[in-house]
Amino acid sequence: MPLSLTLRPNERLVVNGCAIRNSNRRHTILIESRADVVRSSDLLEESSANTPVTRVYFKIQTALIYAKMRDDLVPLIQRGLAELATVFGGASLSAIFEAANYVSQANYYMALAELRPVIEHEAKLLEKIAHKTGEDAGSIPSEAAGIAAE
Numbered sequence: 709m710p711l712s713l714t715l716r717p718n719e720r721l722v723v724n725g726c727a728i729r730n731s732n733r734r735h736t737i738l739i740e741s742r743a744d745v746v747r748s749s750d751l752l753e754e755s756s757a758n759t760p761v762t763r764v765y766f767k768i769q770t771a772l773i774y775a776k777m778r779d780d781l782v783p784l785i786q787r788g789l790a791e792l793a794t795v796f797g798g799a800s801l802s803a804i805f806e807a808a809n810y811v812s813q814a815n816y817y818m819a820l821a822e823l824r825p826v827i828e829h830e831a832k833l834l835e836k837i838a839h840k841t842g843e844d845a846g847s848i849p850s851e852a853a854g855i856a857a858e
Contacts, residue, residue, distance in 0.1 A: 714735065803826050
């Protein structure tokens with residue numbers, strides 16, 4: 709069954725490492741064979757990968773986009789997920805384990821999907837820390853995420 713994607717005007721996506729931008733009209737495309745596809749809305753800029761969870765997300769994203777780098781990235785990703793598993797609990801911990809499972813199956817898109825709520829949770833935790841300390845959440849050291857076991 710083909711993957712049907714409806715693209716917004718000027719929406720960007722990456723298919724098997726190739727960046728594609730839609731024209732100024734809405735279009736639907738069908739991808740009829742196995743391909744690694746990610747929409748621009750799911751992409752994280754490298755400069756935004758500044759917390760423990762976003763750094764792991766960025767590595768998974770890189771593995772998804774650049775197949776040639778996967779052999780080098782997978783051990784780093786699994787190590788990063790293992791480290792995250794030591795500081796998060798509850799639903800975030802379950803999502804981290806699911807992401808690790810998807811990485812093991814080379815299903816990088818689903819691994820990214822599992823980590824999105826963890827990124828949101830991490831951002832809320834960092835905001836709480838910033839509020840308590842009176843600092844900007846972006847200036848909190850990444851090591852502060854070590855208290856994320858909520």
